Amino acid sequence: MANTATKIDWDCAATKKHIKEAKAVGLTLIGVGSSRHHRTYQFLECGHSQEIALAHVRDERFICNTCEETSLDHPSNVYLLKIKTAELTWLKVGYAKNVVSRVRGYTLVKEASYRTIKTIKFTQGRDARDFENMVHNKYRKKKLLRQRMRKYHLREGYNECYPMRMLDTLMQELEAKEKELKR
Numbered sequence: 001m002a003n004t005a006t007k008i009d010w011d012c013a014a015t016k017k018h019i020k021e022a023k024a025v026g027l028t029l030i031g032v033g034s035s036r037h038h039r040t041y042q043f044l045e046c047g048h049s050q051e052i053a054l055a056h057v058r059d060e061r062f063i064c065n066t067c068e069e070t071s072l073d074h075p076s077n078v079y080l081l082k083i084k085t086a087e088l089t090w091l092k093v094g095y096a097k098n099v100v101s102r103v104r105g106y107t108l109v110k111e112a113s114y115r116t117i118k119t120i121k122f123t124q125g126r127d128a129r130d131f132e133n134m135v136h137n138k139y140r141k142k143k144l145l146r147q148r149m150r151k152y153h154l155r156e157g158y159n160e161c162y163p164m165r166m167l168d169t170l171m172q173e174l175e176a177k178e179k180e181l182k183r
């Protein structure tokens with residue numbers, strides 16, 4: 001027997017490989033998905049389950065949609081970081097409930113160190129997300145090239161990095177927003 005869209009052969013070599021791949025990225029394979037390229041997984045960390053493409057599990061390109069959805073209703077932050085290596089110093093803008101664990105998710109190269117320059121608090125994650133998107137759209141032509149930043153951000157966050165000359169501009173954006181939120 002082999003895997004089909006509606007049935008998993010738990011003893012076949014392919015499934016054993018899928019179980020291993022899932023485990024390596026914090027998931028448990030629990031059942032079939034809507035096609036032969038998808039499966040249903042449970043997140044070890046939060047316990048939620050969802051369907052994910054096998055290829056995305058392999059590349060670790062997924063997030064928990066349930067956690068992401070709830071986080072939009074909960075407090076969050078927009079942060080501005082200065083990240084430094086011997087070769088390059090750059091700025092990073094992002095949003096997260098927990099900045100430290102978000103930075104861990106970037107998987108920066110070992111030699112990199114970072115400092116939080118500014119954090120602004122939002123009562124709702126969706127407002128933090130919208131503000132962050134607005135900033136990135138406004139300055140999208142100023143961003144550092146993602147191909148270049150992937151050398152330093154080994155997993156995530158390489159899309160929204162800025163050169164140091166953007167410091168004043170980004171600070172002004174964040175400070176203006178902070179003032180607006182306090183009103």
Ligand SMILES: [Zn+2]
Pocket residue numbers: 043046047048064065066067068
């Ligand atoms: Zn979750």
